[in-house]
Amino acid sequence: MKGRAAPVPLQVYRGVTAAATLLAPIWLRYRVGKGKEDPGRLAERRGIASAPRPKGPLVWVHGASVGEVLSVMPLLDRLTERGFNVLLTSGTLTSGRIAARRPNPALTHQFVPLDARRFVRRFLDHWQPDLALLAESELWPNLIGETGRRGTPMVLVNGRLSQRSSARWARLPNSARALLSHVDLCLAQSRDDGQRFEALGAPRVQVSGNLKFDVPPPTAEPDALEKMRTAVRGRPVLLAASTHSGEDAVVIDAHGLLRREVPDLLTIIAPRHPERGADIYGLAEQAGLRVRLRSAGHLPDGATDLYVADTVGELGVFYRLAPVVFVGGSLVRHGGQTPIEAAKLGAVVLHGPHVWNFGALYARLDQEGGAVPIEDALSLAEGVLAQMTDSTLHRHTVEAARRTTQALSGALDRTLAAIDPYLAQIRLARR
Template identity: 50%
Template sequence: MPKSLPITLRVYRRIAAVLAPLAPILIQRRLKQNKEDPARLGERRGLTTAARPVGPLVWIHGASVGEVLAAAALIERLRALNIRILLTSGTVTSAEIVARRFPADIIHQYIPFDSPRFVGRFLDHWRPSLALFIESDLWPNLILSGFARRMPMVLINGRMSPRSFPRWQKMSATIAALLGRFDICLAQSDNDADRFGALGSRNVVVTGNLKLDVAAPPADPAKLERLISVMRGRPVIVASSTHAGEEEILLETHRVLAGFFPSLLTVIVPRHAHRGEAVARMIAATGAQVALRSREELPTALTDIYVADTMGELGLFYRLSQVIFMGGSLVPHGGQNPIEAIKLGASIVHGPHVFNFADVYQTLDGAGGAWQAHSSEQLVKQLGHMLGNEAARSASVEAAEQVVLRLGGALDRTMAALEPYLLQMQLEMGQVDA
C-alpha cells in the first residue's frame, strides 16, 4: 500500500498478516460459541465453492441482521436491472435471515477475517464491479485492498453515532485514510453527513435512512391464526429484540401491570435467540408462568410470559399487539429499529439508550409516535397508558406512520446516487444503447 498510509493502518496490516495462521484457533472458539456455520468455515479465509456469475456483480456488505434487512429493497431494485448480487455479512443470524427472506439467486457469503491474505482471496475470486458498504462496518484491509484493485466503493446508509464520532476524531488520520478511499458517502442525516465530512469523506450526500423504506416483515398465516386463537381476548405487550439486563426489568413491569390488567400476556423476543433458555429459566425461578417457543410451546391461559426465541418471526409477533417495547434501549446498547413495528400499526415505547437510531427516535418522540421511559417506573406508566387508552394508542400509531412517511424516500435517493455506476454496468451488459 502507499507509504502515505498512517502508521496505525500500516501496523494493523502487518499484525493482521502475522495473525492469519491463527485463524483456525479463532474459528474453533467461535464454533463453540455458535458464532460460525460449521459447513462454511472456509469463507472466513476467503475460500468458497460458489462460482462467480458471469457479468457485472454488485457486492453489498452489512455487519448483521439490521444492515442486511436495510438493503432488502435496494437489492430488489438492483435485481430488476438484471444485476447479480453478492451479499456478505458477519453473523450466523444474518445468514439465516438471508436464506429465509431473500431470493434464491442472491449469493450470500460470510465476510472473510480482515487479513490481507484472506481478503485478497475473496476479492480475486469475486471481482466485484461495485462495492456497497452499509452504515459503518469498515474493515481496513477490505477497503484498502478494494481500492488497490480500483474497485468502486460507496458507503450507503452511512451512520456515524454521537458516541463513535469523538472516538474516531482521536484517530483522525486513520479514519480519513479509510473514508477517503470511498467514491461517495451516502449519509442517513445531516448530522451524519457533517460527521463523515469532518472525518475525511471526500464526497458526502444525504440520502436518508434505508431502514425507513423497508417493507413490513412477513408472517406465516397459519401460525398467526393459531397464536391469535390461544391469545384471544388477552391484552398483549411485545418486547422486541431484548438484551441481557432488560428481561428482568420487563418481568417486574409485567408483574405490576398484571395488577391492573389481570389477563396480561407479555411476549419477550430476545435479540439473540440462543438466550431463550436462560431467559425462560430466570423467569421460572421467580414463580412466573413461562412458555418457550423453541420448544414448540404455546401460551395457555395461565402463561404470564411467552419467550419467543425463534428466528424470523418478529413479523408474527408484531401483528399480535399494538403495544411494542423496543429492546436494546433500557441498557446502553443503542436501541433497535422501530420502523418494521410501526409499519404494522404499533405504538412504540422505548428506553433512554437509543443512540443507534437517535434521529429517528427524536422525530418520533417529538411527534408523539413513540414514548420514552427513563426508568422502570416510567416504563410501567407508559405501557399501561398505551394498553388502557385506545384513543392514545391510535393517535400514537397515526403519528408514527406519518413520521415514517415523511422521512421515507431514501431508496429512491440512493438509487439516483448509484445511477452512474449502474449505467456503466448496463452498458457493459449491452442493455443500454451507447
C-alpha cells in the same frame, strides 16, 4: 491518500491482523461452540468461496448483521430486477438465515471474511466485484483498503456514524481520512451523519435518508399467525422486541407490576439473539412466572405469563399481536434497535434512553408524540398501562408514528439515483 504510505495506526492494524490469522481456526471453533458461526461454512470466513462467481457484472453488497441486511433487501431486489448479479455478505449467523429465506437466482450470500489482508485478498480474487456497496458503518480497514487498491468503486449506502464512533475515529484523523479516501461516495442517513463523515475526511457526501423507512413491514406466515392468535385468545399482549442482555429482567419486573392492573397480561420477549432464550426462561422461572419457550415448539396457553420467542424471522407475527412494543437495545448501552417495523404495523413504541443508533428518528418520534420514552421497570409499566387502558391515547400515538415514518421515506429511490452512474459504467465496461 491513495498511493501514499498508510498512517502508522493502520500499518499496526494490518500487522496485528496478519499475525492473528494463525489463531483464526481457534477463534472460529470457539464461535461455533457459542452458536455464532455455521460450522459448514467456516471457510467463507477465511475468504474461501463456497459458490462460483456468476458470469457478467457483479455488485457486492455488505451488511454487518440482521438490521443492515433487512435494510438493503429492497435495494438488492431493484438491482437484480435491472439484470445485475448480486453478492450479499454479512457477518452473523442470523443474517445468513434471513438471506436464505429470500431465494433469488441472481443473489448469492456469503459470510464476510475476517478482516485480515490474506483472507480479504482471497475473497476479492474469487469474486472480483465491479461495485461495492457497504451498508451503514462497516469501516473495516483491510476490507476497504484492499478493495480500494484494486480500483473497485465503493459507495457507503445508508451511512450511519454515531457521535461515539465519530469521536473514536477523530482520535486517529489521518487513519480515518486514509480509510475514507477509498470510498467514492458516502450516502448518509441524516445531515448529522453526513457532517460526521465529512469531518473525518470523506471526499463526497450526500444525504439520501434511511433505507429502513422503505423496507416493507416484516411478513407473517399465515398459519403461524393464526395459531398464535388462537393461543392468545384476545388477551392483552406486551411485546419486548430485540432485547439485549440486561433488559429482560426489567421487562419481567414490569410484567410483575402490570399484572396487578392487567391480570391476564401476556408478555412476549423476542431476544435480539435467539440463543439467549434459555437464559430468559431461567430469569422468568426465578421470578415465579409461568413461562414457555417457542424454540421448544410450545405455544402460550391461558396460564402462560411470559412467552419467549427465541426464533428467527418471526417478529412480523408478534408485532401483529401486540398493540404496545418495547424496542430493545435501549435500556442498556447498545444504542437501540429500529422502531420502524413496529410503527408501520400499528404498535406503540416504548424505548429507553440509549438510542444513539437511531437518535434523530427517536427524537422526532418523541417530539411528534409517536413514541414513549421510559427509563426503568416502573416507567415501562406506567407507559404500557396508559396505552392499554386509553384507546384515544393509543390511536393518537400510532397515527403520529405513522405520519413521521411516512414523511421520512424515499431513501431507496434517492440511493438508486445516486449509484445509477456507477451501474451505467459497469454496463459500458462489460460491453
